[in-house]
Amino acid sequence: MNPYVLAILLSSLGLGTTLTFASSHWLLAWMGLEINTLAITPLMAQNHHPRAVEATTKYFLTQATAAAMILFASTTNAWMTGEWSINDLSNPIASTMFMTALALKIGLAPMHFWMPEVLQGLDLLTGLILSTWQKLAPFALIIQTAQTIDPSLLTLLGITSTLVGGWGGLNQTQIRKILAYSSIAHMGWMIIVVQYAPQLTLIALGTYIIMTSAAFLTMKASSTTKINTLATTWSKSPILTSTTALVLLSLGGLPPLTGFLPKWLILQELSKQELPITATTMALTALISLYFYLRLCYAMTLTISPNTTNSTTPWRTNTNQALFPLALFTVTALGLLPMTPTIMALTA
Known part of the structure; x- marks a missing residue:
């Protein structure tokens, strides 16, 4: 990948997460999550392999569904309460829908089905980004809204x-x-x-x-x-x-x-x-x-x-x-x- 393009994509990943961290308005938080998703998609598909393209498509569809649910939950909450602030998630239907969407984003069971298949199709460095950095923004929203979400739902998701x-x-x-x-x-x-x-x-x-x-x-x-x-x-x-x-x-x-x-x-x-x-x-x-x-x-x-492996094994080679x-x-x-x-x- 062109280093300038790679720098732009990695900067966008940082921007999306930072925007979600710093936002107190639902639309800004949603925008940060979307920037994150759009920035990591080209990184996932950079190998031009059918398995990588399949994983990228699964990830994009899953994240788009979760983003639509977040937008719908925030709109429902604003319609019921008149507030767009993240800290004012007081409508129980909106809070449950919001937690379900974030569970889908980070791969909590039973919304976990995409995670193993997507990670299997990626190279190890992109998989590292998906497993670590991409969890930060959704967890920032979960921590901010945890007190308004049904405790039984959180316990059920955890177990x-x-x-x-x-x-x-x-x-x-x-x-x-x-x-x-x-x-x-x-x-x-x-x-x-x-x-x-x-x-x-x-x-x-x-x-x-x-x-x-x-x-x-x-x-x-x-x-x-x-x-x-x-x-x-x-x-x-x-x-x-x-x-x-x-x-x-x-x-x-x-x-x-x-x-x-x-x-x-x-x-x-x-x-x-x-x-x-x-x-x-x-x-x-x-x-x-x-x-x-x-x-x-x-x-x-x-x-x-005891036998030869199917993969190429570099024996005692100096790594760069x-x-x-x-x-x-x-x-x-x-x-x-x-x-x-x-x-x-x-x-x-």
Whole structure:
């Protein structure tokens, strides 16, 4: 892609998210979401491959549907209350419709069907943008309006997402699909606590972005997209393989890694709110997700591929990719847990 065009598209991504962050009017927020969608569409289709074009079309249709629902919900709320301010979402029908549209935008179950298929059709860097940056603007709107949305709806979306994210990833062999179901499960953890402690949602979103960035950049550095290719990475880069296994365990939420931090705080908050059944259900669904992370770790560190893989495997070749972002995200994804008191103090 032409570097000038790429710079314009990436700037538009930043502009759309910033516009949604800074807006207090429904139309401005909607405009920011639309700029985001239109900016990432050419990035998704840049490979000129039928699979990429299919993924781009699915993504565009899904996001257009969600944007139309947001516009309809805001118009309904303005018609009933006379207000276009985001903080005045007082009509229950409009708030439910709005939350459903945002759930469709970020891939919350049961509106998650587009996410694995779209992510599977993209290259790893565009998939990284879709899994991280594209979540920021919708979550800004969710946090602003969480107190006006039915708590039962948020709880249902959260539990369903963690269940679907865990079950869906069990039988996958494509790493991008596994990371898509991982995204769905993590979105459930964030949405379950947004009504009680929005700062915990921000902490969970931040740690999710760090861990997912480390995972995507690792797969990009080792040119890996399938589980059977993971078995050959040990011979190519033992240190990278070791850190990748730890990053995957961090995504699963095992202490003393960073991924344990949001799950621990969220379960603690649910217990404080006297929701023991919800907290227990969330903890059990985390075990389902942990299984396929352990499966990836097993394939990467404890097996050697017995046959030739279908993909091209670069053996011990020097990469020309920038490895500083990978090192930064990996170290952060592994060692941020001792900073928990500081993070809580900064977000309180």
